[in-house]
């Protein structure tokens with residue numbers, strides 16, 4: 044990568060904080076996702092779609108806490124909702140009206156959801172969805188797509204970063220992500236290929252009456268951020284129905300695709316849906332929702348439920364109020380705006396690749412996009428996996444953007460926000476274009 048004009052950005056205060064962090068946090072880090080070498084930037088504050096770090100550098104934030112902040116920072120309506128709640132109490136050992144309001148709002152938007160349970164993260168939402176499916180069906184196994192991220196529950200992590208040497212001759216194998224994962228976990232997870240309807244349906248039918256659920260994110264970021272084909276989702280829906288297992292849509296990220304979430308785009312109704320990120324308005328959150336007869340596994344009104352579910356901070360009124368405000372702001376006009384921003388950034392970057400003759404393209408939909416340094420058609424985890432030279436270009440691109448004041452995820456993910464407008468799109472595209480130009484000019 045050639046030197047950018049802002050390569051001299053002063054990052055001293057961030058570096059000093061990281062040095063200090065190394066004494067009390069392993070690797071100076073308490074969230075692997077935000078680790079970077081030589082050190083991350085430490086935000087001092089956020090303002091709309093901008094983040095200002097502790098050295099005073101400003102960035103257009105195109106990652107928005109890994110897609111969670113769809114309204115950027117400090118939206119007045121969300122701030123007001125939270126400020127009104129804070130003096131009244133941040134959490135109680137009792138339910139509040141706010142949880143009913145947010146549940147009603149989400150159930151009204153998502154056709155397949157009658158009832159919900161709130162929790163504190165997407166990881167928890169996925170864990171409770173899988174446990175609910177086991178409790179409902181009385182079966183032990185789950186199926187998930189190779190390379191798809193669903194948080195850090197043991198079962199949901201299986202085959203997250205499987206490598207070519209463990210790919211197996213034909214179908215994906217279940218391989219551990221974290222060291223120490225019990226063999227029993229791997230035995231109870233069937234790994235299916237993403238976007239291969241024939242193989243996925245065959246595997247689901249082969250495990251037939253042992254399978255509690257098939258967990259799918261219809262546009263999995265870590266597997267390339269490519270939308271599932273309609274045929275794939277249809278194959279999952281039909282084979283789960285045929286085998287009596289549940290279809291779980293993980294909408295922790297893709298709920299930001301539209302007013303009714305992701306399912307309308309694939310013309311499908313899931314049995315259970317998991318939520319997180321944007322629905323908490325910037326506060327820790329998760330939820331699982333579905334049809335009343337399935338959600339009955341959580342119902343304690345007739346004695347110990349099939350699936351007991353606690354959580355000290357679940358449905359706390361600060362999160363609920365922030366979530367309600369964030370959801371109310373997300374009307375059809377907001378989605379049209381986000382769609383337009385996403386289209387403009389995807390098209391602009393694709394144009395830069397062509398203009399500079401560098402292999403590359405974007406994937407994604409709505410306000411989400413991902414950059415790939417290849418012309419190879421990307422359709423699943425294996426085709427999306429960057430080859431070494433592509434990974435080096437991606438790293439160079441990420442760092443060039445950071446140097447030039449645009450923040451994205453190191454894996455090339457962008458998540459746009461409602462406070463962005465044409466001016467920000469222009470700035471983002473100018474920075475991306477100059478980064479792509481530098482990469483094209485660099486020796487291969």
Ligand code: PMP
Nearest residue numbers: 164165166192193194295296319
């Ligand atoms: N599911 C998906 C699809 C996700 O992308 C994530 C987080 N990025 C999770 C689940 C886990 O959510 P959380 O980080 O809130 O635990």
